[in-house]
Amino acid sequence: xxxxxxxxxxxxxxxxxxxxxxxxxxxxxxxxxxxxxxxxxxxxxxxxxxxxxxxxxxxxxxxxxxxxxxxxxxxxxxxxxxxxxxxxxxxxxxxxxxxxxxxxxxxxxxxxxxxxxxxxxxxxxxxxxxxxxxxxxxxxxxxxxxxxxxxxxxxxxxxxxxxxxxxxxxxxxxxxxxxxxxxxxxxxxxxxxxxxxxxxxxxxxxxxxxxxxxxxxxxxxxxxxxxxxxxxxxxxxxxxxxxxxxxxxxxxxxxxxxxxxxxxxxxxxxxxxxxxxxxxxxxxxxxxxxxxxxxxxxxxxxxxxxxxxxxxxxxxxxxxxxxxxxxxxxxxxxxxxxxxxxxxxxxxxxxxxxxxxxxxxxxxxxxxxxxxxxxxxxxxxxxxxxxxxxxxxxxxxxxxxxxxxxxxxxxxxxxxxxxxxxxxxxxxxxxxxxxxxxxxxxxxxxxxxxxxxxxxxxxxxxxxxxxxxxxx
Amino acid sequence: xxxxxxxxxxxxxxxxxxxxxxxxxxxxxxxxxxxxxxxxxxxxxxxxxxxxxxxxxxxxxxxxxxxxxxxxxxxxxxxxxxxxxxxxxxxxxxxx
Numbered sequence: 001x002x003x004x005x006x007x008x009x010x011x012x013x014x015x016x017x018x019x020x021x022x023x024x025x026x027x028x029x030x031x032x033x034x035x036x037x038x039x040x041x042x043x044x045x046x047x048x049x050x051x052x053x054x055x056x057x058x059x060x061x062x063x064x065x066x067x068x069x070x071x072x073x074x075x076x077x078x079x080x081x082x083x084x085x086x087x088x089x090x091x092x093x094x095x096x097x098x099x100x101x102x103x104x105x106x107x108x109x110x111x112x113x114x115x116x117x118x119x120x121x122x123x124x125x126x127x128x129x130x131x132x133x134x135x136x137x138x139x140x141x142x143x144x145x146x147x148x149x150x151x152x153x154x155x156x157x158x159x160x161x162x163x164x165x166x167x168x169x170x171x172x173x174x175x176x177x178x179x180x181x182x183x184x185x186x187x188x189x190x191x192x193x194x195x196x197x198x199x200x201x202x203x204x205x206x207x208x209x210x211x212x213x214x215x216x217x218x219x220x221x222x223x224x225x226x227x228x229x230x231x232x233x234x235x236x237x238x239x240x241x242x243x244x245x246x247x248x249x250x251x252x253x254x255x256x257x258x259x260x261x262x263x264x265x266x267x268x269x270x271x272x273x274x275x276x277x278x279x280x281x282x283x284x285x286x287x288x289x290x291x292x293x294x295x296x297x298x299x300x301x302x303x304x305x306x307x308x309x310x311x312x313x314x315x316x317x318x319x320x321x322x323x324x325x326x327x328x329x330x331x332x333x334x335x336x337x338x339x340x341x342x343x344x345x346x347x348x349x350x351x352x353x354x355x356x357x358x359x360x361x362x363x364x365x366x367x368x369x370x371x372x373x374x375x376x377x378x379x380x381x382x383x384x385x386x387x388x389x390x391x392x393x394x395x396x397x398x399x400x401x402x403x404x405x406x407x408x409x410x411x412x413x414x415x416x417x418x419x420x421x422x423x424x425x426x427x428x429x430x431x432x433x434x435x436x437x438x439x440x441x442x443x444x445x446x447x448x449x450x451x452x453x454x455x456x457x458x459x460x461x462x463x464x465x466x467x468x469x470x471x472x
Numbered sequence: 473x474x475x476x477x478x479x480x481x482x483x484x485x486x487x488x489x490x491x492x493x494x495x496x497x498x499x500x501x502x503x504x505x506x507x508x509x510x511x512x513x514x515x516x517x518x519x520x521x522x523x524x525x526x527x528x529x530x531x532x533x534x535x536x537x538x539x540x541x542x543x544x545x546x547x548x549x550x551x552x553x554x555x556x557x558x559x560x561x562x563x564x565x566x567x568x
Contacts, residue, residue: 099552102551304512323554325561326552352498374512377512377517
């Protein structure tokens with residue numbers, strides 16, 4: 001069975017027409033996992049038995065002539081920082097090595113209700129802290145296009161799984177680019193919704209003011225279907241909201257003006273990336289799309305701003321891992337030393353580094369010079385976007401400032417790794433929706449471009465990404 | 473370069489045990505990262521007012537009613553704790 005050309009629509013039609021059974025589809029993906037995972041290391045946990053059982057239920061539904069739900073029979077991989085009840089959830093950390101999820105995340109509940117089939121839990125940088133997949137305590141994920149290169153992070157396993165046909169679609173989480181960066185590096189589509197569009201209940205928190213769950217897929221249409229299933233207000237996440245209904249329901253790409261951010265094609269962006277992005281702009285212009293060059297003057301400050309805000313929030317969020325309530329524990333002579341030993345032994349180096357940065361920035365005497373300043377810069381960046389969106393409807397940039405890099409190339413210098421977030425983090429800081437779509441290749445390494453839109457305008461980025469995808 | 477004494481103090485606040493070698497690496501890493509943050513000083517931002525991250529300024533509230541007691545989830549949550557006694561999570565004594 002050739003699964004590489006399958007889409008959600010095609011699976012659905014084929015299942016209803018009885019061209020193949022859901023069990024056959026799921027087994028094909030599980031076979032690929034069996035064959036490839038040893039090398040690529042995309043999955044931490046494979047839920048083969050549960051997936052086959054779910055597939056049989058879908059087949060039964062079809063044989064009884066029942067209506068197939070929106071994701072009926074669609075194989076899905078889940079980043080291992082979202083809770084699937086009764087299954088292990090590690091967040092890529094040894095401190096959660098023994099943690100069994102006591103309930104379903106809201107996104108998982110929705111996927112299950114819509115008949116989606118969860119193939120397994122995918123590898124990630126520990127607690128989603130990283131841009132290469134190399135900070136996982138369960139070994140690095142490899143880029144399926146070239147095993148000597150990183151797949152991008154932190155949703156490394158989810159993007160690699162979709163890219164290598166080990167899953168049809170996947171969920172990732174994106175705090176500064178963790179869905180879009182690996183999607184770009186692995187040659188797939190990855191989307192970060194507006195802050196609050198998708199409930200984070202049951203997502204292991206990194207930086208709560210920025211975290212958002214998003215879909216990863218082979219094409220834009222599948223990403224949109226998955227987004228439509230997981231979005232919506234949830235009682236369990238106070239920041240979630242219902243997508244406002246708009247009067248002008250039909251967005252026509254020909255009526256939209258796309259802004260090309262000049263700072264994203266200049267200093268600090270690898271030449272090959274600039275070339276591919278310019279080619280993409282040309283393709284769009286040839287189709288009569290209106291393009292205007294715009295400026296986000298504070299773009300270059302996004303990374304500095306982010307690496308204050310995120311560690312500050314993360315150091316608070318990760319205080320819960322103390323060996324008392326759940327997770328691993330290392331015994332010592334008293335309670336305080338229990339904390340020190342447990343956290344010292346089971347957190348990895350990058351997590352410790354970020355907790356230390358966050359603790360420093362929040363410690364007495366430093367709050368004004370770091371955290372407050374970062375918040376002000378965040379507002380400045382937000383204002384830049386507001387101004388730009390008065391002139392254009394969408395923004396186009398590369399997704400990553402550089403090509404996928406070799407394993408271990410950036411491990412020694414944390415700052416060089418942080419720079420991977422340069423073009424993706426502004427959307428998180430401003431709470432905007434953004435999508436990465438494949439735009440070309442350099443050798444065997446994929447390159448993605450990114451579309452961003454004002455808050456709640458997911459429809460625009462899907463439209464633009466689909467239009468561009470058809471030109472490629 | 474930030475002081476090693478300060479790195480140790482932050483490690484105390486963060487409740488993480490480090491080896492001497494780790495502390496020295498952190499001193500180096502933290503220093504270069506904190507230096508990088510000074511980039512923010514290139515921009516005049518004193519005039520910026522702070523507002524909420526979200527443009528939706530309405531707070532989310534719910535009725536002040538207790539939810540149904542779910543003993544299943546309570547049981548599962550307790551089972552995750554390394555040490556329990558009856559319906560409680562057990563810790564070492566805080567006061568001697």
